[in-house]
Amino acid sequence: MTAIASTASPAHWEPLWHSRRRYRPLCQAEEQLMAEHLGPGEGRPALDIGSGDGGLARHLHHELGYRTTGIDCSPSAITLAAAQDTGPGPTWQCLDIATGDLTTLPDTAYALITCRLVYRWMDDKPGFLSRVRRLLAPGGTFWVVTEIAGRRATTDPALLGLGISPADAELLTAGWSVARTADLDVLRCYALRP
Numbered sequence: 001m002t003a004i005a006s007t008a009s010p011a012h013w014e015p016l017w018h019s020r021r022r023y024r025p026l027c028q029a030e031e032q033l034m035a036e037h038l039g040p041g042e043g044r045p046a047l048d049i050g051s052g053d054g055g056l057a058r059h060l061h062h063e064l065g066y067r068t069t070g071i072d073c074s075p076s077a078i079t080l081a082a083a084q085d086t087g088p089g090p091t092w093q094c095l096d097i098a099t100g101d102l103t104t105l106p107d108t109a110y111a112l113i114t115c116r117l118v119y120r121w122m123d124d125k126p127g128f129l130s131r132v133r134r135l136l137a138p139g140g141t142f143w144v145v146t147e148i149a150g151r152r153a154t155t156d157p158a159l160l161g162l163g164i165s166p167a168d169a170e171l172l173t174a175g176w177s178v179a180r181t182a183d184l185d186v187l188r189c190y191a192l193r194p
């Protein structure tokens with residue numbers, strides 16, 4: 001019997017990055033939502049979880065002014081992200097958020113934690129959320145961008161499976177003192193505060 005790799009593991013993602021798979025880049029509308037919901041970083045620490053080739057982490061660092069660390073479980077993604085820096089930029093670290101040692105991160109608490117097109121793939125979502133809460137500074141923001149199920153006009157099960165279910169959305173938003181949302185076509189952006 002062949003074991004199926006967790007969708008939150010390097011075994012799942014490394015071959016995709018290695019085979020040049022790429023994901024939806026940031027657009028102006030998404031950048032505008034971040035400007036409205038996150039505000040200026042002013043040198044405070046930010047952590048982008050599942051940073052991929054680094055577009056979001058670079059935006060947080062260079063445009064919003066957060067001192068950003070991007071982590072990803074795929075070594076190829078981290079190499080790709082780091083190769084795009086032409087000067088001082090985000091810190092890149094290969095780390096599995098589900099199983100890795102969080103004490104190896106550069107900061108113990110983050111004013112902003114982001115997670116774009118990643119939550120869907122966390123197979124232990126409660127475990128993932130509790131690790132995020134451990135790293136989020138008091139008064140910090142957890143920014144999640146995820147596709148919502150049922151928004152695509154398609155019957156392709158692979159595409160339909162990209163969205164999170166209402167139960168997963170409820171789990172994501174439970175227990176925060178503030179939970180704001182903004183919609184962007186098939187995506188929903190969440191600004192969550194403890």
Ligand SMILES: C[S@@+](CC[C@H](N)C(=O)[O-])C[C@H]1O[C@@H](n2cnc3c(N)ncnc32)[C@H](O)[C@@H]1O
Pocket residue numbers: 007008009013014023024049050051052053055056071072073074077095096097098099115116117118121
């Ligand atoms: C769909 S891609 C999105 C990449 C990037 N956030 C973006 O918006 O383009 C999901 C990313 O999450 C990373 N990932 C998945 N599971 C992870 C884990 N357990 N720890 C860290 N990164 C993970 C993958 O390697 C991949 O780069």
